[in-house]
Amino acid sequence: MDDHNFVLKLYRKFKQWPLGAQLFSRIVCFKAPYFNSIHPVFETLEPGHAIVRVKKRRSVTNHIGTVHAIAMANAAELAGGTMMEASLPSSMRWIPKGMTIEYLKKAKTDITAETKLDVIPDRGSQDVHVIVEVKDINGELVSRADITMWVSEKGTSASQKSV
Template sequence: MRKNLKIYQRLSRFPFGRQLFSWVVCRIAPYFGSISPKVTELKPGYAKVEISKRRRVTNHINTVHAIAMCNMAELAGGLMTDVSIAKDSRWIPTGMTVKYVKKAKTNLTAVANGENIDWQTEGDKLVPVEVTDTEGNLVFTAEITMNVRTA
């Protein structure tokens, strides 16, 4: 089992454990701190990340900025990849294609679902991420290319 998954599972049993895990992730990869994410689910093949709509992540028309959604998609996709690949493998994102479907006017949830991806082989993996608003409307999609190699 990957180290990040063990840490998440241990911390999520405690009050505020998921917030603490999210904070630790942002300490390791500081740029993600700009969106103040909360990792709410993490398991092999699946990750869910939430952000609150607040001034810091909005644009000139008071919707969640496109790059904030890119950040949360990369965080969800990266964490999901990290806990899904073999213990002796490494990964790095090499590309991302995004679509802005609808204005993001509320808090957001990003879900990376890699349950149908073959994580046991090396090579490029296309990781789908969907971002929805509080009403469940799809506002953003991403397909992140993750290059997986044996360490």
């Protein structure tokens, strides 16, 4: 399946080069510009698994000097969405349908957003729940997101989606 997955092939190609992960991450942000606001770097991308790192810098902090809640939500959505893109067969598509996020602790350091999905949908329209854990550099869980992804076969009308 992943031999035909453009995003996965691109990541694997770039990952071999010095600064390739940073370059791949910039390409993703060019395609979806809002994510550039957090300056993410993909550490891992494979079917069913993604890790995105975000450095704590002034542009992602809030008024108390910790990583802003929306920056953590952004990292979670980027990790979950890109993992879905890298995991699905070319006949399938996805779109985020909703997200519930818990902010569990102040993020005082760089963060990583990690998601793992054991069962990759390969046919039929369905909701898929993607759990993304956001941790600080000490491995402490600072946020957890549950993203509902609507997965369907390409060519299926959006009006056939049950909302």
